Amino acid sequence: MALFLSTYVNKVDKKGRVSVPASFRAALSGQSFIGIIAFPSHKFPALEACGADRMERLSQSLDDLALFSQEQADLATLMLAGSQQLPFDGDGRIVLPGSLAKHAGITEHAAFVGHGQMFQIWNPDAFARFEEEALSRVKRAGATLRLRPPGGTTS
Amino acid sequence: MALFLSTYVNKVDKKGRVSVPASFRAALSGQSFIGIIAFPSHKFPALEACGADRMERLSQSLDDLALFSQEQADLATLMLAGSQQLPFDGDGRIVLPGSLAKHAGITEHAAFVGHGQMFQIWNPDAFARFEEEALSRVKRAGATLRLRPPGGTTS
DNA sequence: TCTAATACCATGTTATCCCATGCAATCCCG
DNA sequence: CGGGATTGCATGGGATAACATGGTATTAGA
Numbered sequence: 001m002a003l004f005l006s007t008y009v010n011k012v013d014k015k016g017r018v019s020v021p022a023s024f025r026a027a028l029s030g031q032s033f034i035g036i037i038a039f040p041s042h043k044f045p046a047l048e049a050c051g052a053d054r055m056e057r058l059s060q061s062l063d064d065l066a067l068f069s070q071e072q073a074d075l076a077t078l079m080l081a082g083s084q085q086l087p088f089d090g091d092g093r094i095v096l097p098g099s100l101a102k103h104a105g106i107t108e109h110a111a112f113v114g115h116g117q118m119f120q121i122w123n124p125d126a127f128a129r130f131e132e133e134a135l136s137r138v139k140r141a142g143a144t145l146r147l148r149p150p151g152g153t154t155s
Numbered sequence: 156m157a158l159f160l161s162t163y164v165n166k167v168d169k170k171g172r173v174s175v176p177a178s179f180r181a182a183l184s185g186q187s188f189i190g191i192i193a194f195p196s197h198k199f200p201a202l203e204a205c206g207a208d209r210m211e212r213l214s215q216s217l218d219d220l221a222l223f224s225q226e227q228a229d230l231a232t233l234m235l236a237g238s239q240q241l242p243f244d245g246d247g248r249i250v251l252p253g254s255l256a257k258h259a260g261i262t263e264h265a266a267f268v269g270h271g272q273m274f275q276i277w278n279p280d281a282f283a284r285f286e287e288e289a290l291s292r293v294k295r296a297g298a299t300l301r302l303r304p305p306g307g308t309t310s
Numbered sequence: 311t312c313t314a315a316t317a318c319c320a321t322g323t324t325a326t327c328c329c330a331t332g333c334a335a336t337c338c339c340g
Numbered sequence: 341c342g343g344g345a346t347t348g349c350a351t352g353g354g355a356t357a358a359c360a361t362g363g364t365a366t367t368a369g370a
Contacts, residue, residue, distance in 0.1 A: 003207075003214055005192065006239045011361070015315090019360050023240060043228070090317065091360080113236045116214030131236070134229040135197060141226075166351070170325090174350050245327065246350080311370100318365070327356070337346075 002027050004114035009124050011109055016101065017093045018110050024119060025092050027051075036094060038121065039083035040103040042075060044130065046113075047104050047121040054117060055083065096121075157182050159269035164279050166264055171256065172248045173265050179274060180247050182206075191249060193276065194238035195258040199285065201268075202259050202276040209272065210238070251276075 008021040020036065028036065033052035041048050050058075059080055086094040096106060104110075104123055111124040122130075163176040175191065183191065188207035196203045217231050241249040251261060259265075260278040268275040268282060277285070 003211060003235075005210070005235055007236045013362070015362095017361085022359060087316095090319095093360085095315085113232070114238070115231050116217060116235050131232060134232045137225070138229050138233060139197060168352065170352090172351085177349060242326090245329095248350085250325075313370080314368090316365105316367075318363105320363075321361085323358105323360085325356105325358075327354105329352105329354090331350105331352075333348105333350085335346105335348085338344090340341105340343085 003116050004119040005116075006114050007127070008112045009109050010112065012096065012101075012106060016095045016098075017089070018096060019091070019093050020088065021112050022092065024112060024114070025088070033085065033087070035085060035087035037083050037085055038100060039079045040100065041120065042078065044120070045103065045105055045123070045126055047100055048079070048118060049121055050118040052085075055080075158271050159274040160271075161269050162282075163267045164264050165267065167251060167256075167261060171250045171253070172244070173251060174246070174248050175243065176267050177247065179267060179269070180243070188240065188242070190240060190242035192238050192240055193255060194234055195255065196275065197233060199275070200258065200260055200278070200281055202255055203273060204276055205273040207240075 004024055004027055006021075006023070008024075010019045010021070012018050028051045031051045031053055035052075036049045037052060037055045038047045038049040058076065061076070084097055084100065086096075088094060096110065101107070104121060105126060106121070106123050109124050111122040111127045113120040113122055113127060120127075159179055159182055161176075161178070163179075165174045165176070167173050183206045186206045186208055190207075191204045192207060192210045193202045193204040213234060217227055217235070239252055239255060241251075243249060251265065256262070259276060260281055261276070262278070264279050266277040266279040266282045268277055
């Protein structure tokens, strides 16, 4: 089980600490850096986050992206520059830096939103609104997903 | 037998636990994650469920969609963020989280409905009604199914 | 020495594990 | 072919451990 699934809402204490959901920590086990890497999403008022290994792959693919579009390469660069390493404390908590919390509008509670290979951190209310919008968009567009053949390796 | 077939109605105890039908558990044997993954259907008042391997393929398929596209974000949010990993206890039971039970209107009993590669979890009464409607629709339309040639991979 | 960040410890609640029970279908033996 | 024994499966409850969360101590840096 190496996927980030489901959504968890945890409390942010007055020191800025939040527990990372246990199942997310399990998905991150066995990595060199004990913690997560987070950066502001450029599309949503939220944070994108993942483990160190995923971030390494992302930086490696910078060169490939440059071949296709300058825009995407710029975005990827911004991710790396804006990202922060957030180590776990002994109890699996991280401290949300003020700049990141501000970008996501996080104050009392933080919603950890699984996205498979990565996850997001939202203000719970903002995420609830986005979720509703996504649902109505998918219903209206009738979006479907073509399942890739089994056995293939991840991109 | 690697297919989910037939329909089983099991009781939900006051802790929210339900036995997953033995034949469904058999179809899930040999997976890395011992349990099921369930998320709300956006077409029915029911839950969609499958094993971890299927969900991994789903996540990889989402990766194939253009990164940062609206469609990818919406589908990922609904399927991955809305899903929950429900591990089996020693007796092959899962606990239905309140949010999922509410979406499907499940209280006392849960109907496990085989759908081949996946299965659904319904409120038994709601499913009985849906089944009747489906039957009359099929009869009226004279729906037929074209078998795919043997030997191909699963959709 | 003062402030701030980190590590450590304590607590309540929730979920997970483990054992016990009853039913029913199956198998085996007569 | 019939009856009894056995096993598998669904269900219930109580004990245990994990987790989220709050607070205190300790260390580093200014």
